[in-house]
Amino acid sequence: MIAGADFVVWDGLVPANRHAGVFRRRMHHSLKRGRTVDGAAESVDILLRAGEEPLRTGSIDAVDRSSWFTIFLNSTATVVVACCGGRRPTTMESADTPESGAQPRR
Numbered sequence: 001m002i003a004g005a006d007f008v009v010w011d012g013l014v015p016a017n018r019h020a021g022v023f024r025r026r027m028h029h030s031l032k033r034g035r036t037v038d039g040a041a042e043s044v045d046i047l048l049r050a051g052e053e054p055l056r057t058g059s060i061d062a063v064d065r066s067s068w069f070t071i072f073l074n075s076t077a078t079v080v081v082a083c084c085g086g087r088r089p090t091t092m093e094s095a096d097t098p099e100s101g102a103q104p105r106r
Contacts, residue, residue, distance in 0.1 A: 009058035009077050016050030016081070019057065019072060023047065023084065039084035046082040047072065055081060 027040040047055075056077050060069040069085030 003063050005060050005063050007058060007060040009056055009073065011056070013054035013056060013075055015052045016047040016055050016072070017052065019055060020044050020047035023070075035089070036086065037084050038086045039082070043072065043082035043084040050081060060085070
């Protein structure tokens with residue numbers, strides 16, 4: 001972000017455990033395709049422990065768009081609760097994964 005990365009934090013609040021279910025499925029899907037998402041397993045564990053705590057989500061794209069990150073923040077967007085991300089796929093065939101899908105940018 002210091003280098004000028006694009007980022008967005010969405011307004012809506014979602015219970016942490018709902019995020020855990022979504023990101024668990026994304027993690028398994030990525031592993032089936034031979035890719036890892038750094039911090040995904042740890043983030044899922046953190047989100048499960050957070051239970052019904054309302055969280056905001058955000059997205060960060062590296063300046064050169066080679067990497068992406070999903071961030072989970074507390075309800076006031078002042079603390080990062082969990083984070084996961086990784087390198088973007090370099091082939092068109094692998095670019096259709098949920099974690100690399102189009103997202104709003106700022």
